[in-house]
Amino acid sequence: MAADSLDQVVSLCKRRGFLYPGSEIYGGLQGTFDYGPLGVELKNNLKRLWWQHNVYERDDMEGLDASILMNRYVWRYSGHEQTFVDPLVDCKTCKGRFRADRLGDAACLKNSKQHPGECEGELTEPRPFNMMFKTQIGPIPDPESFAYLRPETAQGIFVNFRNVLDSSNRKLPFGIAQIGKAFRNEITPRNFIFRVREFEQMEIEYFCTPGQDEQIHNTFIEDHVNWWVNVCGLSRDRIELYEVPAAELAHYSKRTVDIMYRFPIGLEELEGIANRTDYDLGSHSRDQEKLEIAAAVNPNAHSTTRLSYFDQASNRHMVPFVIEPSAGVDRGVLAVLCEAYEEETLENGETRVVLRLKPALAPIKAAVLPLKKNEPGIVAAAKQIKNMLQATGQMRAVYDDTAGIGKLYRRQDEIGTPYCITVDFDTLGREEENGLKDTVTLRDRDTMQQERVAIADLPALLLGRIYGAS
Amino acid sequence: MAADSLDQVVSLCKRRGFLYPGSEIYGGLQGTFDYGPLGVELKNNLKRLWWQHNVYERDDMEGLDASILMNRYVWRYSGHEQTFVDPLVDCKTCKGRFRADRLGDAACLKNSKQHPGECEGELTEPRPFNMMFKTQIGPIPDPESFAYLRPETAQGIFVNFRNVLDSSNRKLPFGIAQIGKAFRNEITPRNFIFRVREFEQMEIEYFCTPGQDEQIHNTFIEDHVNWWVNVCGLSRDRIELYEVPAAELAHYSKRTVDIMYRFPIGLEELEGIANRTDYDLGSHSRDQEKLEIAAAVNPNAHSTTRLSYFDQASNRHMVPFVIEPSAGVDRGVLAVLCEAYEEETLENGETRVVLRLKPALAPIKAAVLPLKKNEPGIVAAAKQIKNMLQATGQMRAVYDDTAGIGKLYRRQDEIGTPYCITVDFDTLGREEENGLKDTVTLRDRDTMQQERVAIADLPALLLGRIYGAS
Numbered sequence: 001m002a003a004d005s006l007d008q009v010v011s012l013c014k015r016r017g018f019l020y021p022g023s024e025i026y027g028g029l030q031g032t033f034d035y036g037p038l039g040v041e042l043k044n045n046l047k048r049l050w051w052q053h054n055v056y057e058r059d060d061m062e063g064l065d066a067s068i069l070m071n072r073y074v075w076r077y078s079g080h081e082q083t084f085v086d087p088l089v090d091c092k093t094c095k096g097r098f099r100a101d102r103l104g105d106a107a108c109l110k111n112s113k114q115h116p117g118e119c120e121g122e123l124t125e126p127r128p129f130n131m132m133f134k135t136q137i138g139p140i141p142d143p144e145s146f147a148y149l150r151p152e153t154a155q156g157i158f159v160n161f162r163n164v165l166d167s168s169n170r171k172l173p174f175g176i177a178q179i180g181k182a183f184r185n186e187i188t189p190r191n192f193i194f195r196v197r198e199f200e201q202m203e204i205e206y207f208c209t210p211g212q213d214e215q216i217h218n219t220f221i222e223d224h225v226n227w228w229v230n231v232c233g234l235s236r237d238r239i240e241l242y243e244v245p246a247a248e249l250a251h252y253s254k255r256t257v258d259i260m261y262r263f264p265i266g267l268e269e270l271e272g273i274a275n276r277t278d279y280d281l282g283s284h285s286r287d288q289e290k291l292e293i294a295a296a297v298n299p300n301a302h303s304t305t306r307l308s309y310f311d312q313a314s315n316r317h318m319v320p321f322v323i324e325p326s327a328g329v330d331r332g333v334l335a336v337l338c339e340a341y342e343e344e345t346l347e348n349g350e351t352r353v354v355l356r357l358k359p360a361l362a363p364i365k366a367a368v369l370p371l372k373k374n375e376p377g378i379v380a381a382a383k384q385i386k387n388m389l390q391a392t393g394q395m396r397a398v399y400d401d402t403a404g405i406g407k408l409y410r411r412q413d414e415i416g417t418p419y420c421i422t423v424d425f426d427t428l429g430r431e432e433e434n435g436l437k438d439t440v441t442l443r444d445r446d447t448m449q450q451e452r453v454a455i456a457d458l459p460a461l462l463l464g465r466i467y468g469a470s
Numbered sequence: 471m472a473a474d475s476l477d478q479v480v481s482l483c484k485r486r487g488f489l490y491p492g493s494e495i496y497g498g499l500q501g502t503f504d505y506g507p508l509g510v511e512l513k514n515n516l517k518r519l520w521w522q523h524n525v526y527e528r529d530d531m532e533g534l535d536a537s538i539l540m541n542r543y544v545w546r547y548s549g550h551e552q553t554f555v556d557p558l559v560d561c562k563t564c565k566g567r568f569r570a571d572r573l574g575d576a577a578c579l580k581n582s583k584q585h586p587g588e589c590e591g592e593l594t595e596p597r598p599f600n601m602m603f604k605t606q607i608g609p610i611p612d613p614e615s616f617a618y619l620r621p622e623t624a625q626g627i628f629v630n631f632r633n634v635l636d637s638s639n640r641k642l643p644f645g646i647a648q649i650g651k652a653f654r655n656e657i658t659p660r661n662f663i664f665r666v667r668e669f670e671q672m673e674i675e676y677f678c679t680p681g682q683d684e685q686i687h688n689t690f691i692e693d694h695v696n697w698w699v700n701v702c703g704l705s706r707d708r709i710e711l712y713e714v715p716a717a718e719l720a721h722y723s724k725r726t727v728d729i730m731y732r733f734p735i736g737l738e739e740l741e742g743i744a745n746r747t748d749y750d751l752g753s754h755s756r757d758q759e760k761l762e763i764a765a766a767v768n769p770n771a772h773s774t775t776r777l778s779y780f781d782q783a784s785n786r787h788m789v790p791f792v793i794e795p796s797a798g799v800d801r802g803v804l805a806v807l808c809e810a811y812e813e814e815t816l817e818n819g820e821t822r823v824v825l826r827l828k829p830a831l832a833p834i835k836a837a838v839l840p841l842k843k844n845e846p847g848i849v850a851a852a853k854q855i856k857n858m859l860q861a862t863g864q865m866r867a868v869y870d871d872t873a874g875i876g877k878l879y880r881r882q883d884e885i886g887t888p889y890c891i892t893v894d895f896d897t898l899g900r901e902e903e904n905g906l907k908d909t910v911t912l913r914d915r916d917t918m919q920q921e922r923v924a925i926a927d928l929p930a931l932l933l934g935r936i937y938g939a940s
Contacts, residue, residue: 017532017637023541025629025754025775029607029617032539034630037532037638037646056866059856062487062507067668068651069502071493088609097609135603135619137499137667139558139567139657147499149605149619159495160504167487168507169872176507181538181651187609197607198537284495305495386529393937394864396526402639467863 002235003341006264009334010192012341012353016415018042018363019193031189031197038415039333041363041396043200046332047179049231049360050202055177061204062168064178066156069147073302075132077283078155080148083251085128086187093121099187100126131185149183154324156180157205158280161307172309172320173216175206179329191265193330200329207320209311210278210294213254217275217323221257224271224325228259232332233358234339238262242269252279252295259327261335270335271327278319281307291319336361340416355416356446359466362416365395366462369408371424373401382423385440385455392459395466409443418445419462427455471826472705473811476734479804480662482811482823486885488512488833489663501659501667508885509803511833511866513670516802517649519701519830520672525647531674532638534648536626539617543772545602547753548625550618553721555598556657563591569657570596601655619653624794626650627675628750631777642779642790643686645676649799661735663800670799677790679781680748680764683724687745687793691727694741694795698729702802703828704809708732712739722749722765729797731805740805741797748789751777761789806831810886825886826916829936832886835865836932839878841894843871852893855910855925862929865936879913888915889932897925 003009013019018039022032035043055061075081087100096119103123133149150156157176164176179202189196208216221241228234244256254275261270282293285307288300308317340355359365366389370382382399389397400408405422412420422441429437442453442461453461473479483489488509492502505513525531545551557570566589573593603619620626627646634646649672659666678686691711698704714726724745731740752763755777758770778787810825829835838856840848852869859867870878875892882890892911899907912923912931923931 014633015637017634020630020633022537022539023544023629024633025756025773025777026541026543027772027774029537029539029541032537034537034626034633035535036630037534037634040533040535043535052863056860056863059853059869063510064507065505065510065513067492067499067502067504069492069499069653069668071496071499073496074493129609133605133607135605137603137655139599139655156504159493160490160506163484163490163494163504164487164507167485183539185607185609198539286495302497303495304497307495390526393522393526399529 002238003264003338006192006338008343009264009337009341012355012414013039013192013337018337018415022198031186031195033193033196033330038363042336042357042361043329043333045361045363046232046336047200047202047329050227050327051177051179053227053231054175054202054204058175060170060174062164062170062174062176064157064160064164064176065180066153066160066178068150068181068183069135069137070150070156070159072147074155074159074284075148075151077298077300077303078158078280079251079283079298080132080151080155081130084132084151085130087126088129088187089123089126091119091121091123094119096121097187102188129187133183133185151184152182152326153178153180153201153203154205154280154326155284157203158284158307158322161207161281162305165309172311173206173208173212175204177202177204179203191263193334194263194265194268196330201326202329202332203324203326205276205280206323206325207281207309208323209318210321213275213277213321213323217255217257217273220323220325221259221273224273224327225259228261228270228332228335231358232336232361233356234261234335238339239270240267250274252276261331263335263338268331270331271325273323273325276322276324278321280322281319285319291317293319352410352413354413354445357416357418359418362418363396364398364412364415364417365389365466366397366419366421367408367412367417368397368399368421368423369405370401371405371422375425377428377430378423378425381427381455382421385421385423385458388455389459389462392463394463409448413445416445418466419443420445421458422450471810471812472708473734473808476662476808478813479734479807479811482825482884483509483662483807488807492668501656501665503663503666503800508833512806512827512831513799513803515831515833516702516806517670517672517799520697520797520802521647521649523697523701524645524672524674528645530640530644532634532640532644532646534627534630534634534646535650536623536630536648538620538651538653539605539607540620540626540629542617544625544629544754545618545621547768547770547773548628548750549721549753549768550602550621550625551600554602554621555600557596558599558657559593559596561589561591561593564589566591567657572658599657603653603655621654622652622796623648623650623671623673624675624750624796627673628754628777628792631677631751632775635779642781643676643678643682645674647672647674649673661733663804664733664735664738666800671796672799672802673796674794675746675750676793676795677751677779678793679788680791683745683747683791683793687725687727687743690793690795691729691743694743694797695729698731698740698802698805701828702806702831703826704731704805708809709740710737720744722746731801733805733808738801739798740801741795743793743795746792746794748791750792751789755789761787763789822880822883824883824915827886827888829888832888833866834868834882834885834887835859835936836867836889836891837878837882837887838867838869838891838893839875840871841875841892845895847898847900848893848895851897851925852891855891855893855928858925859929859932862933864933879918883915886915888936889913890915891928892920 017036023029242258256274259271279295283297368386370378386399420443426436487506493499712728726744729741749765753767756773840852856869890913896906
């Protein structure tokens with residue numbers, strides 16, 4: 001299984017309501033996408049499973065939800081004002097602007113392999129272009145009154161380190177987890193929701209004493225690979241670990257390992273897990289000179305707070321080391337969709353499209369279908385079952401009678417609904433006494449096998465199958 | 471119950487980790503707040519309950535999650551470029567800038583009641599100030615290449631109307647629900663999280679045929695008042711309906727009713743429910759002249775899509791009317807906190823602070839506490855119970871042994887934890903045979919009553935009490 005090309009997934013997403021291009025009726029806005037009715041459920045399920053695994057099921061994690069707009073000094077001292085740049089060149093002839101590191105040989109992109117011979121212009125020297133979106137804050141157009149849209153959620157955690165520590169009384173090691181939007185002014189957004197200008201991150205900053213950092217790093221790598229495989233259903237064969245070479249490491253990183261996934265567009269980063277040492281807390285701290293910071297931080301003239309921890313064992317204030325697992329929500333959604341997509345040839349020669357999503361991720365958990373939509377008894381029973389499943393509070397269930405049963409099954413297969421429940425005449429018990437009164441047909445998406453199940457057993461049976469084993 | 475002043479709630483929120491001022495270590499960023507470990511749980515619970523009520527428990531609702539950055543034409547044709555303005559005046563002497571409608575008499579604000587005699591300056595005439603945040607998109611500083619941060623989530627729904635319709639095969643009436651961030655460059659953010667620059671909305675656009683609109687409007691008003699009362703625990707006595715007078719109606723509105731809540735700062739809007747007629751779909755539509763739009767819309771020269779619905783009964787393309795319930799997530803959080811806050815005098819004369827949150831909203835559902843933290847058997851049993859509750863996947867449970875039992879109870883009362891579970895020697899069954907082996911003490915936050923419960927019964931008992939009756 002898995003999609004052969006991104007186009008298959010893009011087409012399904014638009015047609016069935018997982019994802020639409022952003023602002024489409026006005027010609028779009030490059031690098032933005034809107035999650036449709038099924039997409040928002042899939043994305044929310046992914047986020048909830050991540051939160052459950054990383055916050056609820058651990059005893060050493062707190063959550064956080066910081067704002068997108070932050071004081072500009074956050075981005076000065078994080079290093080983003082200086083270093084969050086792409087090198088751009090301008091063509092002196094056609095006035096095109098391109099990323100220097102994507103040009104290859106030194107010709108205008110309009111005379112590149114992609115666009116041969118379009119332009120013969122001479123290029124300027126590369127200049128740094130900052131990828132942060134900037135906006136004016138407050139009513140007065142004062143050059144100092146601006147803010148950036150955060151390009152990562154991580155800094156919202158670092159600047160709240162003392163707040164969380166003080167209100168939770170945590171001891172090291174402990175982590176802070178956050179899910180939220182981030183924005184990057186990408187020069188060339190591409191590959192559907194893989195590289196976009198507005199996206200969502202699931203990040204942890206895990207604080208520990210130096211010396212614990214390397215082992216914790218390894219543990220997170222293993223744990224998060226297992227999560228993508230066991231909880232999200234990605235194939236282990238399509239995942240590779242990429243040990244970022246020393247020469248390519250970000251300035252703050254002691255070691256970074258990327259969890260790579262084999263998308264139809266190639267092997268690409270799904271999650272990065274970095275050892276950021278004490279760089280971030282150190283950079284945002286007051287009184288840096290008193291804190292024996294290991295990383296090379298710039299002097300901070302604006303922070304009002306020491307981002308340190310009092311270590312009782314050594315009786316001193318120290319700056320914790322940080323391990324950061326940072327995953328893209330949208331990339332996660334894309335990986336899950338690509339992995340689950342299958343065009344399957346059936347015994348009768350027909351093709352069915354099926355999304356083999358883990359049941360806990362599926363937008364709709366159960367579709368209740370009446371065998372005949374003009375039989376009031378069948379319709380009433382089907383709607384009642386739908387309401388009963390909905391009342392569990394743990395699944396989205398739908399009722400559908402807008403086509404024949406075969407077509408309804410195919411529709412649900414295509415959007416990944418793990419269970420279809422069909423109500424028929426036997427359910428009503430009108431026929432000869434055959435013991436099937438108050439039972440329904442339960443059909444499994446993957447095997448297409450059907451079994452007869454008592455209505456009363458459905459909620460527990462489905463909850464067990466959906467959440468029990470994941 | 472309920473807080474007497476906002477200060478009580480603000481102080482609790484900071485101290486216990488519900489909310490922190492945004493970017494605090496750099497002196498803050500006015501109008502932004504960060505949700506701490508408890509705040510993020512409370513907010514997520516509120517959003518989940520809203521989604522459950524408005525999407526899952528209905529058969530006529532789809533979800534959506536559109537981007538924050540949208541094509542600028544969205545805001546031209548929605549009317550926001552023209553009309554989303556506050557009137558501002560400048561003081562010619564002190565250069566202060568103020569909202570004209572808040573000045574009262576025509577003196578500089580620095581010589582107002584708040585700031586008597588500070589300045590005698592003369593004011594300019596009021597000028598319109600647009601409250602949308604603007605940002606440059608793409609690498610080239612082209613005056614056309616900008617986007618606004620959405621000032622409301624609603625427009626993301628309108629521009630996707632055809633997409634949702636086409637991928638869901640819905641018939642009128644049906645609605646689209648969305649929860650997401652919005653941004654407004656407020657001149658004077660104030661009152662904690664009540665009026666901020668970055669906030670979250672829970673909005674529904676409900677599409678119907680003209681003629682159905684008035685009744686649907688009334689039904690939503692009643693249903694949503696009941697939701698705030700029954701699900702969120704707001705007192706009906708503190709809620710009032712405000713019928714917006716015709717002269718104050720927004721240009722698109724046929725009728726608007728605000729659900730007002732009596733905050734400690736006064737009676738203020740919690741949710742607005744507006745009849746927007748066919749103004750929005752009509753404004754964003756192509757071929758407006760062919761669609762018999764009732765509202766006075768501006769000609770649209772850029773839309774590529776007819777935002778209409780084919781009505782089989784009348785055999786024509788029509789533009790649906792829209793009922794919009796629009797609630798503030800942060801205002802909801804604030805209302806719930808204010809309502810739940812109580813300083814209670816106990817029989818022994820002591821005061822306890824208790825947050826009487828609905829259990830389904832409480833950040834932590836159960837705290838498992840060892841009577842003695844240096845008894846390995848008690849500690850092990852407590853941690854095992856915590857893990858058992860966590861494994862339900864439906865509650866955040868915590869283990870805490872950092873203080874004596876009385877103090878631990880008070881801490882949990884203050885953050886609204888509905889149930890404390892205490893493990894003692896009887897639980898272990900080491901004492902004389904008293905029938906209490908494998909039982910624990912279950913303490914209720916509100917009544918402070920304790921009962922003895924079998925460990926094995928805890929998950930079902932708690933789930934029933936937390937979610938059963940809400």
